[in-house]
Amino acid sequence: MNAQLIAAYRQAFLEPQRGLQRLYEMAKRDQWNVDSQPWAALDLRRLPLSLREALSGLCCQLHYGEVASMLAAARCVEQASDSAVRMFAATQVIDEARHVEWFTRLIQLLDAGPPSGIHDSVANLIDSIYGSATLDELCLGMQLMVEGLAQTVFQEAAHVLRTLSPRGGSDFADPVGGPLLLADWLQNGIARDESRHIAFGVLHLGQRMRQLSRVQIDALQRKVEYWGQLLLAIPQADEPHFATLGLDSQILAARCVSDLNLHLRQAGLDVQIAAAPLSQT
Ligand SMILES: [Fe+2]
Numbered sequence: 263m264n265a266q267l268i269a270a271y272r273q274a275f276l277e278p279q280r281g282l283q284r285l286y287e288m289a290k291r292d293q294w295n296v297d298s299q300p301w302a303a304l305d306l307r308r309l310p311l312s313l314r315e316a317l318s319g320l321c322c323q324l325h326y327g328e329v330a331s332m333l334a335a336a337r338c339v340e341q342a343s344d345s346a347v348r349m350f351a352a353t354q355v356i357d358e359a360r361h362v363e364w365f366t367r368l369i370q371l372l373d374a375g376p377p378s379g380i381h382d383s384v385a386n387l388i389d390s391i392y393g394s395a396t397l398d399e400l401c402l403g404m405q406l407m408v409e410g411l412a413q414t415v416f417q418e419a420a421h422v423l424r425t426l427s428p429r430g431g432s433d434f435a436d437p438v439g440g441p442l443l444l445a446d447w448l449q450n451g452i453a454r455d456e457s458r459h460i461a462f463g464v465l466h467l468g469q470r471m472r473q474l475s476r477v478q479i480d481a482l483q484r485k486v487e488y489w490g491q492l493l494l495a496i497p498q499a500d501e502p503h504f505a506t507l508g509l510d511s512q513i514l515a516a517r518c519v520s521d522l523n524l525h526l527r528q529a530g531l532d533v534q535i536a537a538a539p540l541s542q543t
Pocket residue numbers: 328331357358361456
């Protein structure tokens with residue numbers, strides 16, 4: 263018999279860890295369908311091309327992260343040694359597949375030309391994390407750092423989209439309210455899923471921290487420092503797009519670092535990312 267399959271089969275009968283089980287139940291309860299959103303009501307061609315290009319460019323970077331998250335979650339399903347971890351990761355695979363589908367549709371609706379290339383700064387971070395040698399590194403990088411970065415960008419992007427509503431005060435105000443609809447979907451659909459993925463990362467990594475050796479923990483902490491620098495390079499590299507969207511890249515980076523440091527503390531990691539110094543403008 264296949265040793266990996268028989269081990270997974272036996273583990274499925276063990277009592278799951280309560281926190282992981284709770285997240286798994288929430289994931290089942292909160293499934294949603296991209297098709298059930300009223301896409302026909304979303305006419306984004308009313309927005310100026312410069313704004314659509316900036317939104318599309320940002321969505322392409324996020325899309326790349328969603329694809330990587332889906333593949334990383336699938337690796338976790340296959341390689342995790344705990345049944346509850348495997349079961350939750352399986353729900354994350356379908357969540358991320360839905361996010362990939364959502365961003366593909368949105369980029370097509372923005373109609374701002376062919377999908378843009380992936381920025382070096384984004385690829386540097388995601389490719390390094392995706393190449394992790396261990397599941398612990400992969401969990402740290404994807405669940406805390408990439409998910410955390412995406413979550414912060416989603417929250418900020420939703421805020422910007424709300425300013426595009428008729429009463430939002432933007433010069434680009436859309437009388438039909440398409441951006442407002444988009445902000446609601448972003449926050450109530452995708453961002454809610456990502457919160458659950460981050461919670462899983464914090465919980466699982468926190469449990470692993472009690473099992474790892476000092477040498478293994480030190481290696482994880484060095485990864486945080488390295489990936490933290492790569493992460494901080496992203497808002498700086500994409501500053502023109504952020505500026506077009508009305509996003510302040512320095513504020514975005516500071517919020518990212520603050521959220522990430524909180525999650526690192528919650529997971530029991532004794533390392534923090536230093537915020538980038540504010541440039542004098
Ligand atoms: Fe996602």
